Amino acid sequence: MRTLASRELELIRSQFAFPLRDRIVTNNAASTQPPLAVFELLRDLSETYENVHRGQSDASVRTTEMFEASFDTIATWINAASRRTLSMHRSTTEAINAAMYSLMADFRDGDNIVTTLMEHNSNYVPWHALCREILPRFGRRVECRLAQFDHETGELDLDHLASLVDSRTKLVCCTGGSNFLGTKPPLATVRAIADASAYPQPDGRRGALLLIDAAQLFASSRVDVERLDADFVAFSFHKLLAPFGVGVLYAKEALRATLPPFLYGGDMIAEGRVFPDRVEYNELPWKFSAGTPNILGVIASAQTLRLIVDMVGADAERAWFRTDDPLSPDAVDAAMEIVAGHAASLTHRAMAGLASIDGLRIYGPAAGAARTPLVAFNVDGHSPFDIARALNAQGVESRAACHCATLAHHDLGIDPPASCRVSFALYNSPEDVDRAVDAVRDAVGQSFRSRPIPSALQHSVEDVERV
């Protein structure tokens, strides 16, 4: 795995505005910072600003081309068969709600949904609400079941998950990467567990549907929906260097073809095919694109993906930013390998440094195990909120909260349900990590390097840096 040399990292950092303000941006699991070139692109788009699918002007036609090409870029990025599998939303949260509303009418009395205790509230509360609030109003009782995780290792308890799935399990919902524990559940096994349900789906297929919340996974790995074989995958671009406002729901084309839309209105109907007694829907993917979409956001998101390939030098042959050319899957692979390697090396460094602080407990898998690039922790006798504020006073941006992983905090008995979290992105440097670790050490009143880094952890840092 190729990691970034310090000169390469400097060049990457020079493409962002925040380093000029001496910000140590380590709250990337919440949102990342967009490159300056993306804001320049948005400014330039103001010259041809127009709606899509709604005009004959050159401006509208060109904007439509760019908007539609963005779907293709995103499809290639996640190795989806085509743009027909995609719908654009405001966020991962809205994407998961879109899946919920599209599936809602299909649930039968006595069905169940299986999800996990390590989910972000976005992948629990909609299913809880469906089971407890929405379906009971239609006289249907559907149970929401929660799989446990190991409190020490942070790993999903696959046996427990499997024990919850039965012939009435219509849907399994699982995170691809926890935003609190950092755990990356083995999704192939989760797929097999979902398949083991004999649930008769409306299309005749047997087995539970699988929805993956890939909000964190997408930010730090190549998400390959074909390989995951998931029925739904949700993620958002503000976690991978794009501006706020665009989330994606991938759904298998066969599902898209039969499921009802989440939103009804303009552009999702076939041109001229609305009558008092019937309405015919537009072809995919526009059937799931009612109303004026976040056009600039979608274009900026897809172009940010292209810019990432250029920024990390994943394709020596050419530049991809500001073009609509079909993106090379190999370039995407190479780019995300570099992003993943860099983020993993920073995460190891942070874990090694934090582990040397007395009374500090890191949640989730041990150093060396697969992890999303974040570290959540608590320090005995210290409020995580005080730590985060003390970090901020030193220019280190972290987050203290339950990170919307409320169930997991309760399950671990963390009272109040909160932890402090630092999380890393492509532009973070080893110095950022060291400043964050030193700031935590200061915040809890321990002198600099009061305890040496345990040698086992030192190894893993060096190993990661070598690869």
Ligand code: PMP
């Ligand atoms: N799921 C996970 C795992 C997340 O980390 C987040 C964001 N913290 C979300 C869902 C929600 O994402 P969004 O803010 O884009 O709705």
